[in-house]
Amino acid sequence: MARHIQALLTIPNLWFGGLFAAAAVCACCQAGAAERGKGFRAGAHAVDVTPKTLPVIVNGGMRERTASKVVDPLHARCLVLDDGTTAIAIALVDNCVIPRSILDKAKALAAKATGIPTERMLIAATHAHSCPAVAGVLGSDVQADYAAWLPGRIAKGIEQAHKRLAPARVGWAVGSDPNNVFCRRFLMKPGTARTCEFTGKTNDRAQMNPGHQNPNLLERTGPRDTDVSVLSLQSPDGRPIALLGNYSTHYVGAPPVSADYFAVFADEIGKLIGAGDGFVGILSNGTSGDQNCLDFVNPRRKFDRFTVGRDVARAAFQAYKTIEYHDRAPIVMAEKLLTLEIRMPDKTELAKARQYLAPFKGRKPQTIQEVYARETVVLSQSPPTRELKLQAIRIGSLGIAAMPNEVFASTGLTIKRSSPLKPTFSIELANGYDGYIPPPEQHKLGGYTTWRARSSCLEEQAEPKITAAVLDLLRQVAKARPSARPAAER
Numbered sequence: 001m002a003r004h005i006q007a008l009l010t011i012p013n014l015w016f017g018g019l020f021a022a023a024a025v026c027a028c029c030q031a032g033a034a035e036r037g038k039g040f041r042a043g044a045h046a047v048d049v050t051p052k053t054l055p056v057i058v059n060g061g062m063r064e065r066t067a068s069k070v071v072d073p074l075h076a077r078c079l080v081l082d083d084g085t086t087a088i089a090i091a092l093v094d095n096c097v098i099p100r101s102i103l104d105k106a107k108a109l110a111a112k113a114t115g116i117p118t119e120r121m122l123i124a125a126t127h128a129h130s131c132p133a134v135a136g137v138l139g140s141d142v143q144a145d146y147a148a149w150l151p152g153r154i155a156k157g158i159e160q161a162h163k164r165l166a167p168a169r170v171g172w173a174v175g176s177d178p179n180n181v182f183c184r185r186f187l188m189k190p191g192t193a194r195t196c197e198f199t200g201k202t203n204d205r206a207q208m209n210p211g212h213q214n215p216n217l218l219e220r221t222g223p224r225d226t227d228v229s230v231l232s233l234q235s236p237d238g239r240p241i242a243l244l245g246n247y248s249t250h251y252v253g254a255p256p257v258s259a260d261y262f263a264v265f266a267d268e269i270g271k272l273i274g275a276g277d278g279f280v281g282i283l284s285n286g287t288s289g290d291q292n293c294l295d296f297v298n299p300r301r302k303f304d305r306f307t308v309g310r311d312v313a314r315a316a317f318q319a320y321k322t323i324e325y326h327d328r329a330p331i332v333m334a335e336k337l338l339t340l341e342i343r344m345p346d347k348t349e350l351a352k353a354r355q356y357l358a359p360f361k362g363r364k365p366q367t368i369q370e371v372y373a374r375e376t377v378v379l380s381q382s383p384p385t386r387e388l389k390l391q392a393i394r395i396g397s398l399g400i401a402a403m404p405n406e407v408f409a410s411t412g413l414t415i416k417r418s419s420p421l422k423p424t425f426s427i428e429l430a431n432g433y434d435g436y437i438p439p440p441e442q443h444k445l446g447g448y449t450t451w452r453a454r455s456s457c458l459e460e461q462a463e464p465k466i467t468a469a470v471l472d473l474l475r476q477v478a479k480a481r482p483s484a485r486p487a488a489e490r
Contacts, residue, residue: 040328041082042233043164044242044280046075046266047157049094051132051146051257058256059140060096060129062371064364067130067256074131074259077266077282078157079233079242080116081395082165083331088120088393089158090244092282093150094259095125096251099135100389100404100432102151109155114162119335122391122402123154124430127285128260129251135433137454138375139365164278168233168241170329172398174423175228175319180308181249183220183409184208184292185447192216196451198353198372200343204446209292212300220297221445222290224248225409227416228315229286229425231398232323240275245316246425248286248409249293252305264309265316272317283312284427287412289405289436289449329396332477338388338469341459343452345376353377375453386458389431390466392473399424399478401470404432405458406449408439411467418471420478426470437463 055068074094081088089110107118133140134147185208193207206221229246245265252261266281275281293303345353353376356369365371391402399421407428416424436449436456443450443460450456 039084040168040170040326041165042168042170042241043080043161043166044078044233045157045160045164046077046280047153047160048073049076049150049153050074053145056132056146056257057140057143058130059133059135059137060251062139062368063366064140065256069257071130071255071258072263074257075263076154076157077280078161079244079280079282080114080158080161080165081170081331083329086120086331086333087116088331088333089114089116089122089161091123091154091158092262092284093123093125093154094128094262095131095134096127096129097135097137097429097433098125102134102147103431106151106154109152110158113155113159116162120333121158122393122427122430124284124402124427125433126259126262126283127251127288127429128254128258128262130254130256130258130260132257139371167236169236169325169327170231170233170395171323171325172229172231172395172423173319173323175230175315176226177228177247177312177315178226180293180303180311181224181226181247181291182293182295183222183224183290184250184294184296185221185290185449186210186296187218187221187445189216189218193447196368196372198349198356198369198376200345200452201446201450206442206445206447208448209294210296212296213298214296217296221442222408222410223413224291225287225412227286227425228312228319229423230316230319230323231395232320234325236327240270240273240279242280242282243269243273243316243320245269245283245312246286246427247283247312248288248412249291249308250288252293252303252308254305261305261309261312264306265313268310268313269316272313273320285429287407287409287426287428289408289428291409326396330394332394332480334392334473334476336390336469336473338390338465339385340388340462340465342379342382342384342386342457343459344384345380345452349376350380372451372453378454379452379457386434388434388466390469390473391431392470392477394421394477394480397421399474401426401474402430403428403466403470404430404434405437405466406435407437408442408463410439411437411463414467415470419474421474424474434458437466439463
């Protein structure tokens with residue numbers, strides 16, 4: 001089993017008083033004191049990432065589709081925070097999934113422009129299924145020109161947020177919206193769950209999206225997370241600068257090209273808190289790998305991206321009204337690289353998939369069976385291991401975990417429960433795209449989120465290994481001693 005782990009812990013420098021003989025050293029000390037004197041600062045910017053050329057390939061479904069119309073604009077919503085010694089950047093990009101290669105390029109460009117190290121940057125996709133494809137997955141390929149253009153735009157957003165750094169105060173709270181998140185995966189009566197060849201699973205017992213009040217439903221396979229977590233930034237006189245929300249439901253659904261309910265939230269929360277020009281609302285996707293807006297136990301209800309976005313914004317606003325703000329809050333960020341194995345097809349499976357695909361050469365897959373036959377061939381050509389980038393952030397007593405996966409709610413709840421920082425929330429699809437991570441007991445049940453493909457390819461023990469690594473990072477940032485402050489500030 002591949003177990004290579006590389007850890008990078010970013011801890012603010014510790015400044016010690018004392019006598020220094022060299023004038024140059026004294027000058028450095030004075031410069032450091034001046035930097036600390038800046039106190040907590042924040043800057044935010046939403047940069048437009050709407051495609052300039054249409055049509056574009058859109059992924060997020062089994063089959064590839066294209067879009068020839070912009071329904072609403074896409075953005076990379078960027079936030080830079082600085083406690084006087086440590087600066088970090090957080091960006092949420094309206095997209096379904098973004099590979100690490102694109103995000104690493106965006107970080108390198110942003111680091112050059114701002115001086116913020118790349119290991120202090122968290123960039124994630126919102127998981128809207130109505131955006132240009134920048135990753136090949138299931139039946140969709142990449143919109144190459146858009147993928148090449150996107151990193152520079154993300155970097156520009158972070159650069160502009162950095163330029164807008166200004167004195168700020170920070171606070172956080174947790175609300176709840178139980179109306180728009182449900183476990184979408186069900187244990188089915190024996191022999192009734194949907195199955196598919198070329199997936200690496202043969203005895204599926206679980207099914208995603210089985211239909212409302214399906215008589216073959218037995219029970220949901222996991223819990224739900226109704227939390228709406230909020231990180232708020234204000235100027236010292238109370239002017240809203242930015243608000244980062246977090247909610248664990250999947251996309252709602254929108255005609256492409258669209259930012260889905262994530263953009264509705266961003267607009268609505270600004271209205272609710274009375275924000276003016278320059279305010280940036282942001283919604284990150286929590287742990288929604290087995291969650292969506294559909295309550296399959298009960299009859300179908302009416303909802304859309306507008307109702308869901310407004311509901312989540314109202315829940316965030318209720319939490320917002322309880323926030324206690326801090327003029328100072330230490331920032332600590334940690335990053336770890338974790339190598340995991342890929343579930344590779346064997347020679348027999350590969351030969352069968354190639355034979356099955358032979359008549360369809362020269363066109364995109366049209367059926368689920370064709371999709372997974374192609375995924376079998378694609379995976380066989382990939383390396384046998386994958387390196388994941390995991391992160392944890394501490395802002396005061398708030399914890400943020402980041403994973404490049406579609407994460408089940410049970411995993412997110414375990415991280416919240418076990419983290420030494422209270423509250424803690426997780427941002428999924430961050431710093432890359434490495435597919436679903438069903439817990440081992442969910443792998444035994446089969447079903448779509450376990451089917452072997454680029455969308456779910458990591459080893460069956462990936463989830464506990466990722467959870468352990470993330471919790472270790474959270475413990476590290478929780479223990480890290482913040483920079484000593486000048487005596488006048490103690």
